[in-house]
Amino acid sequence: MVDLTAFNAQIQSGLKRKAIDGPAKWALTYRVMGPPYPGPWSFKYHPWLREMHESKSQDNIGMKGAQLGFTEHLMNIVFYRMDMLQQDCMYALPAQNPDATDFSTTRFNPAIELSDHLSGIFSTSAVGRKTAGIATLYIRGARSRSGFKSVPVPFLACDEVDEWDDKMIPLVKERMSGQFKDQWEMWRVSTPSIVNHGVHKQFLESSQDHFFFPCPHCGKQTELVFPECFELGTDDYMSKDVHNSYVKCKECQHELNHGSKHKWLAPGRWVTGVEDRTIRGFHVNQLYSSTMDPGRFAESFLRAQVNPEDEQEFYNSKLGVPHIVEGARVTDLEIQNSTRNYTLDALIPKSVITMGIDVGTNLHYEIVRWKFNENTTGYNLHFESTAHVARIGKCKHFEELDELIRRYRPNAVVIDANPERRAATKLANDFHSIVKMCFYGNSSNGRELSESKTEPTVTVDRTSWLDLSLGRWHNNTIELPIDTPEEYKNHIKALVRRYEKDKQGNSVAKFVNVGPDHYAHAHTYAEIAFDLAANAFAGRSIKKKVL
Numbered sequence: 230m231v232d233l234t235a236f237n238a239q240i241q242s243g244l245k246r247k248a249i250d251g252p253a254k255w256a257l258t259y260r261v262m263g264p265p266y267p268g269p270w271s272f273k274y275h276p277w278l279r280e281m282h283e284s285k286s287q288d289n290i291g292m293k294g295a296q297l298g299f300t301e302h303l304m305n306i307v308f309y310r311m312d313m314l315q316q317d318c319m320y321a322l323p324a325q326n327p328d329a330t331d332f333s334t335t336r337f338n339p340a341i342e343l344s345d346h347l348s349g350i351f352s353t354s355a356v357g358r359k360t361a362g363i364a365t366l367y368i369r370g371a372r373s374r375s376g377f378k379s380v381p382v383p384f385l386a387c388d389e390v391d392e393w394d395d396k397m398i399p400l401v402k403e404r405m406s407g408q409f410k411d412q413w414e415m416w417r418v419s420t421p422s423i424v425n426h427g428v429h430k431q432f433l434e435s436s437q438d439h440f441f442f443p444c445p446h447c448g449k450q451t452e453l454v455f456p457e458c459f460e461l462g463t464d465d466y467m468s469k470d471v472h473n474s475y476v477k478c479k480e481c482q483h484e485l486n487h488g489s490k491h492k493w494l495a496p497g498r499w500v501t502g503v504e505d506r507t508i509r510g511f512h513v514n515q516l517y518s519s520t521m522d523p524g525r526f527a528e529s530f531l532r533a534q535v536n537p538e539d540e541q542e543f544y545n546s547k548l549g550v551p552h553i554v555e556g557a558r559v560t561d562l563e564i565q566n567s568t569r570n571y572t573l574d575a576l577i578p579k580s581v582i583t584m585g586i587d588v589g590t591n592l593h594y595e596i597v598r599w600k601f602n603e604n605t606t607g608y609n610l611h612f613e614s615t616a617h618v619a620r621i622g623k624c625k626h627f628e629e630l631d632e633l634i635r636r637y638r639p640n641a642v643v644i645d646a647n648p649e650r651r652a653a654t655k656l657a658n659d660f661h662s663i664v665k666m667c668f669y670g671n672s673s674n675g676r677e678l679s680e681s682k683t684e685p686t687v688t689v690d691r692t693s694w695l696d697l698s699l700g701r702w703h704n705n706t707i708e709l710p711i712d713t714p715e716e717y718k719n720h721i722k723a724l725v726r727r728y729e730k731d732k733q734g735n736s737v738a739k740f741v742n743v744g745p746d747h748y749a750h751a752h753t754y755a756e757i758a759f760d761l762a763a764n765a766f767a768g769r770s771i772k773k774k775v776l
Contacts, residue, residue: 294549323392391427435510437502466531472524585754640762
């Protein structure tokens with residue numbers, strides 16, 4: 230006897246699957262969520278995600294504030310493609326383990342466990358590889374170039390691309406388009422950090438869509454932007470009045486009720502900012518979030534006025550826009566103020582002379598004559614001296630460096646240890662005790678140098694030494710010739726100090742580049758070389774730990 234109930238259920242299930250024509254309907258049918266909105270998937274509190282689910286563009290990018298549902302959106306597309314299209318997918322994160330491991334355990338595994346449907350189709354659920362039928366999900370760290378080359382997939386979800394090496398995106402895109410022609414699809418999402426870097430640089434190449442909605446009071450199509458759409462209850466984040474803050478319409482200035490935000494955002498639609506772009510880009514900030522408390526938002530803004538770390542966090546995570554904190558990079562004005570009336574390769578009187586060399590396609594170098602202040606104590610020569618830049622240049626061959634060293638007779642030379650390790654080692658051996666190879670590291674000991682006892686190498690904390698060397702423009706202790714090349718100036722401005730959170734939630738600083746930066750590193754290596762040459766000054770013995 231036929232079980233009609235089971236038979237009807239099977240028919241209904243089949244009809245339901247036939248009606249699924251994209252990730253949005255798939256999510257509404259099968260996805261189950263945990264807190265803060267437990268139960269079947271809904272676009273109720275994230276209406277901007279619906280149209281993103283239905284995007285027909287092969288290449289999509291999302292620049293956004295934190296906690297706006299973009300990661301869940303990517304996961305939905307991955308699940309849909311594996312379940313309905315039986316396609317292999319890759320979810321890429323900015324680093325190797327443990328980031329990929331943590332993400333697999335804390336995001337994908339709970340999503341599978343919450344849904345009976347997903348639990349039924351996934352047969353294996355290893356950390357970096359999950360299987361559903363004939364489809365496989367690969368979870369990878371974006372720093373593994375080989376990981377992308379060895380696993381061809383038609384769909385790639387790239388999360389937090391602001392932390393990626395910019396060279397990785399074209400590599401992955403070219404590989405996908407070459408293998409799958411018109412069948413590939415790629416998503417890149419991230420909170421931004423600084424201008425013209427990472428996700429912001431990529432977003433500028435897109436359609437730059439923004440989410441508009443009709444104001445429930447004036448009826449005009451508008452969007453939520455800061456500060457036009459936010460009313461502060463107070464200018465003191467410690468005051469109780471901070472919780473009187475609210476979101477408002479920038480057209481009619483009427484308060485927009487936070488509790489009913491999901492209702493007045495429901496008819497919202499994405500509006501294209503730049504026409505005729507092959508990449509579709511989406512931008513949304515935390516003013517749209519139903520879980521964003523206006524009082525807490527106001528507190529974040531007010532804290533940003535007094536603390537640079539909070540300032541960076543507010544613009545990046547709350548507003549979803551790039552931001553450079555004042556003093557985080559060398560400016561044109563600072564370079565102009567450092568320029569003096571002399572020319573490159575001018576005669577160098579007897580002094581402490583150092584040389585820094587950055588190794589790449591070209592060998593960028595800087596030669597510095599160090600000028601000491603009148604009241605130098607010798608206790609901290611870096612802060613009691615001025616860097617007088619004598620020569621700036623680049624060459625192709627290490628033999629040309631030999632000639633420069635013999636000509637200028639520097640007291641110390643520091644050269645980038647990589648990528649030409651063998652040639653750099655030969656240079657260090659040819660100029661024994663003068664040339665040292667440098668490795669960048671991360672240390673809690675600030676500007677202390679770690680010298681090898683067996684090799685001509687030093688290891689230094691990258692951030693601390695970049696802070697010191699680039700800081701010379703901020704405190705006007707560097708002199709540049711009037712004919713300094715524009716390329717040099719651009720390289721110096723290319724490094725930007727960015728604040729970010731470590732795994733413990735602590736704020737840490739890191740320099741990232743927004744363009745070629747070889748001369749900036751050559752300058753920093755010359756600064757490190759000055760530390761090594763310090764003993765040459767007046768025969769004094771200077772302890773490295775106080776420099």
